[in-house]
Amino acid sequence: MEQQQDTREHDDQPGPLAGRIALVAGATRGAGRAMAVELGRSGATVYVTGRTTRTHTSEIGRSTETIEETAELVTAAGQETGGTGIAVPTDHLEPEQVRALTERIDREQGRLDVLVNDVWGGDHLLEHPFRGKMWDQGLDTGLRMLRLGVETHIVTSHYALPLLTRRPGGLVVEVTDGTAESNRAYREHFYYDLAKTAPIRMALALAEELRDLGCTAVSLTPGFIRSEAMLDTYFKVTEENWREGIKQEPTFAVSESPVFVGRALAALAADPDVARWNGQSLSSGQLSREYGFTDADGSQPDCWAYISEVIHGGKEADAAEYR
Template identity: 70%
Template sequence: MQQQTDAPLAGRTALVAGATRGAGRAIAVALGAAGATVYVTGRTTRTSVSEVGRASETIEGTAERVTAAGGEGVAVPTDHLDPAQVRALVARIDREQGRLDVLVNDIWGGERLMDYPFTRPMWEQDLDKGLRMLRLGVETHLITSHCALPLLTRRPGGLLVEVTDGTAESNARYREQLFYDLTKYAPIRMAFGLGEELAKVGCAAVSVTPGFLRSEQMLEEAFGVTEENWRDAIAKEPVFAVSESPAYVGRAVAALAADPGVARWNGRSLSSGQLARVYGFTDTDGSRPDAWSYIRDKVYEGKDVDVADYR
């Protein structure tokens, strides 16, 4: 039976690991809007707050948004550094759904581990913070893939999405802080390497990055603005003019998950702006921001460009 075009992921099951806020929450909601059953995980619940410390953003809240969007949201508290918890999560998905079609590794939570000034050499930075960043942004992804891919690969067509910050092109440049550089380049290599392995069983892996993301944390803590008046922050950071809402990368991942020809992207590093041009979706304001192209042309290459051309 052919699926309805407005619910291309009906009957599919997704796991968004790290779906409490920001890109992860938006990806979960977009998958739900496409009709998927979405298991959303994280450490912040309505009764327990993670080290990130943002109590208002919970996995239960994300699950409710998924359901309101048209899917089925299932919140499962999970510490993805604990293999036993991740195995129990995957066993539950298998027991309740019998399948896993999309795995999104968006686990992060390392903003508070940034050691400033950002450009200090590695040997002058806090080692414990750096190692914790690697554990949160790399080890969690490895554990989750190791536990969940046996279920995902049961059926051809499964998709693994590694969410990171930056494309392979932009991350070929040093990100100014070694621990952050390693943490954000690793998912690109994971998607590349696992793409080689998954292709042999008819599945695919990609890495996906948003551009300059207007996450809740970025808006509130970095700039003191809201989604309604975010443009007020451009005076402080001109590149913010080409920023994007979390919904944009959510739509990017949903488009990939619904694409029967997604294998053509296998192993690739992709951005929300790039995928918007291919799949035809827009951000919530109707624009198509392409932050990484703007950063390349304006910041890295010093070209005289108009930011409006990148929206």
């Protein structure tokens, strides 16, 4: 029998999100994991999903991060605020699995306050650096990328939004790579461009669908994020010595830990006036200035401003000025 979760507010649950129920779809690692942890730190009960568990590894091939571990990290972070993590293995390309997930949340909680569509898992399908024309790229690989980065979000919203919209105040966050402004420029890979621009448009569309129900939809992007794979696969560094990666890629100087976008999400979810952002494309750097939070090291990196003004705009400035 599935254990019922007690999410009632108590005096020993002072977190700003105590009593709130969240679903972070795609929380195995990286931004998704960090966002789930920060929601838990703020007192929320967080359902975390993904395909990699302690007994099964997804096509990405990384067995070192699992959704069970994410749930444990959420609960540990929420020890003083009442936050709890609940791991539910889910393939978001399988509608019946997503239906079962949302029915479970309904059965156990009777509500959903925050939906984070962070499902991706397509980096392993990319060639680095990007190269070749659209017609030179494998069709099956490209379509798989779109399924992972776009269809998963649609399937999840289809089943989760009827639960989220039962009461006003719900928040939907479409996680992507890039802002509406930065993604006006071609992302140098046909399928990647579509996969990362689509969530921005989804948030814009859902904002209109949700407006009269008193709910909010936004898109949210980290900057140059130091995910587990970025650190150990691409740069061969750790979080402790990440600055060594600047020798390989100068823009890595304005990179950020996953904690930064996690704090951005938690700030949004706790904002009683979050509806002012409805339909907008937001970034961790932008929100850090708005809400006053910092990255784990106390800095406020703004990767997208650096890329726009220095890399593409030709401004003479040191990367340190954007931290």
